[in-house]
Amino acid sequence: MGYLFDERLREVTSFADRTVKRFLPEESGPQGKIMEAMNYSLTAGGKRLRPILMWETYRMCGGEGGDDIEAFMAAVEMIHTYSLVHDDLPAMDNDVERRGKETTWHAYGEAMGILAGDGLLNYAFETALGPLRACSRADGETPEGKAARMGRMLEALWVLAGKAGIHGMIGGQVVDVAAQEKESEDVREEQLLFIHEHKTAALIQAAMMAGAILAGASGEQVAAIERCACNVGIAFQIQDDILDVVGNRDELGKPIGSDAQNNKKTYVTLKGLDEARRDVEAMSREAAEVLDGFGGEDKFLKELILELIHRRA
Ligand code: GRG
Numbered sequence: 617m618g619y620l621f622d623e624r625l626r627e628v629t630s631f632a633d634r635t636v637k638r639f640l641p642e643e644s645g646p647q648g649k650i651m652e653a654m655n656y657s658l659t660a661g662g663k664r665l666r667p668i669l670m671w672e673t674y675r676m677c678g679g680e681g682g683d684d685i686e687a688f689m690a691a692v693e694m695i696h697t698y699s700l701v702h703d704d705l706p707a708m709d710n711d712v713e714r715r716g717k718e719t720t721w722h723a724y725g726e727a728m729g730i731l732a733g734d735g736l737l738n739y740a741f742e743t744a745l746g747p748l749r750a751c752s753r754a755d756g757e758t759p760e761g762k763a764a765r766m767g768r769m770l771e772a773l774w775v776l777a778g779k780a781g782i783h784g785m786i787g788g789q790v791v792d793v794a795a796q797e798k799e800s801e802d803v804r805e806e807q808l809l810f811i812h813e814h815k816t817a818a819l820i821q822a823a824m825m826a827g828a829i830l831a832g833a834s835g836e837q838v839a840a841i842e843r844c845a846c847n848v849g850i851a852f853q854i855q856d857d858i859l860d861v862v863g864n865r866d867e868l869g870k871p872i873g874s875d876a877q878n879n880k881k882t883y884v885t886l887k888g889l890d891e892a893r894r895d896v897e898a899m900s901r902e903a904a905e906v907l908d909g910f911g912g913e914d915k916f917l918k919e920l921i922l923e924l925i926h927r928r929a
Contacts, residue, residue: 621919632664632671632689639690639743653724653732654739657697661715663929666692666819670827672917673841676910679831683747684769688830691744692823695780698736705729716869744773772826779822788814796880803881809850817849840906847903848921851896855927857882858892867929900925
């Protein structure tokens with residue numbers, strides 16, 4: 617790994633960041649304030665992990681680039697950002713700081729925080745659908761080529777909608793909220809894994825699966841990516857739980873210890889730090905091994921998944 621990996625990560629992060637910014641809504645009209653709040657949260661300095669994973673999975677599956685994949689990269693970051701904006705609201709975590717900045721609701725007021733989240737979710741689908749509309753009118757493409765491309769985009773859209781919804785991310789958040797309300801009852805490992813798999817892993821699955829689908833991967837390949845991304849996502853969330861205990865406030869851009877303060881049951885409270893760390897490593901290695909089945913010279917995606925084991929932000 618080392619220098620080449622770091623250099624490549626910098627490049628792909630910059631590409632993902634430019635791509636997200638290319639699709640920001642224009643701040644205009646009497647409703648301009650909501651676009652301002654959406655853009656505030658979208659440009660607050662996230663790692664762009666989901667668009668990066670989408671792009672690298674797409675490349676690994678043979679994708680060559682273009683508007684379709686770039687629109688989906690922006691869309692998945694919009695959905696991720698909406699979930700953070702809503703998660704920070706007073707009715708949820710009531711957080712005032714994220715990524716070293718004021719949270720959206722705190723900067724723009726609670727009503728605008730709710731609306732900015734709603735706006736981001738809806739605009740994600742408008743954004744992903746943009747090239748589909750252009751595609752239906754595109755000249756110079758054979759009818760078969762056009763139909764295949766539209767089919768891939770619709771399938772990717774279906775995965776994104778499902779994984780972000782009540783059977784995915786929102787479903788996980790619902791069980792999380794319900795578990796915190798029943799403070800006296802113990803949260804069992806099975807329940808915690810359900811929460812992690814849905815709240816966090818589902819959107820990572822959507823990102824990687826959509827990348828594979830848009831590149832024209834087979835059904836078996838997409839199913840392998842779904843399994844791989846599930847482990848990546850659960851490991852990512854366990855690491856999040858670990859960082860809330862041993863992380864650095866400046867690196868994280870938010871206060872640590874919020875889980876303990878809220879008396880929240882996490883993977884660390886359930887299993888302890890050492891076992892949590894071992895599980896992050898084991899799940900990440902399992903995820904990386906799935907990628908060996910894809911062949912190819914480029915090992916960046918595998919290295920990235922392994923590098924996340926040691927992430928500090
Ligand atoms: C539907 C309201 C609603 C919420 C869904 C995703 C979520 C549940 C809540 C957000 C808070 C949270 C702890 C999510 C778990 C996933 C996670 C660790 C998000 C942070 O992702 P990073 O580290 O964030 O990629 P950056 O800031 O880098 O974009």
